[in-house]
């Protein structure tokens with residue numbers, strides 16, 4: 001589902017329709033036909049190509065959940081265990097750090113990879129960081145530097 005509500009309604013409806021149609025086609029094709037998956041998702045892939053081009057042209061942002069289900073490289077729908085494989089990676093030494101957990105979704109057509117950090121907390125936006133930390137840090141730093149100078153001066 002697209003995010004914006006101030007954009008023209010017919011564009012938003014068209015994007016929603018294309019998304020639903022593409023995922024319906026790809027899931028129903030997998031249940032009923034014996035064709036290889038590359039031929040099954042052809043129509044779904046073209047619908048998702050339309051979806052992305054329309055969202056770019058009309059400047060309507062796609063929802064993050066929608067973007068997570070579309071391959072960025074070949075526009076094929078990413079359906080777990082059907083058109084994509086999901087695994088967990090951890091690049092830390094011995095895989096010990098929980099914050100280094102990354103969910104990796106691999107497209108089975110183009111072998112493209114999407115990575116999403118799972119274990120790490122998301123950093124605050126800049127406005128939130130500078131309000132809290134900026135005042136405290138600058139104040140503390142000045143005081144610390146003053147005390148160091150005075151101590152050095154005494155010695």
Ligand SMILES: [Zn+2]
Pocket residue numbers: 071072073074075076107108109110111112
């Ligand atoms: Zn792909």
